[in-house]
Amino acid sequence: MTFDALYVHGAGRRGTAAWPTLGHEHGEFLSFDAGSSVQEQVGVILRTRADRRSFFFAHSIGAVPTVxxxxxxxxxxxGLVLVEPALYDIVRGEPPVERHISAVTEARAQAADGNLRGCWAILRPLMFGGTFDEDAWDEERPLAEYWAxxxxxxxxAVRPHLLTGIPTLVITGxxxxxxxxxxxVLAAHGARHQILVGAQHRPQDLPEFAAHVAEFTSALSH
Structure with missing residues (x-):
């Protein structure tokens, strides 16, 4: 890849670890401050890329400030490469999305009432699978605190028309x-959609990810 890129992480891995199959000699890897709001993250992106033409890569919730x-x-x-983008605002009303939002809202209410265990009992199966395990609570408590x-x-206020005119590749698992x-929804508004099976929420970990990105970016450069 010879273009200048900005890589925006999701809620998990940061830096080059968030994009392990891409060449790291080009571009910049953001790492947002812990606890920063989405609007603060938007400001970081604007300041970082104010003076150059760039491709933007974003994973999961990182797609929100990026878009x-x-x-x-x-x-x-x-152009944009959005990997499993968590743009929930554009699919409100869809049953799986509303179930997810309802569960997270209930879990956070439990945490706000001081019941972090109750929060984790909801979030753990939703986010990671399995059930709450009292024997693993001491180990998993930091995760519960983070996700709460x-x-x-x-x-x-993300809307699909925001990407009109911006070449966009969406990759899901x-x-x-x-x-x-x-x-x-994004494909219906002009994005290209590619499914890469085998790594669930992190298709960028698959060896074929880089080839699909290269094909997309190469087509745009001609």
Missing amino acids: LAAASGALDVA QTNVPWGH GWNDEYEAIAH
């Missing part, structure tokens, strides 16, 4: 109805 920044009109955006207060990917519904 908002790309749509601001303040940046020179060559991290940003949620809805309520940010074919494992989750919520992300496939989001990709379907």
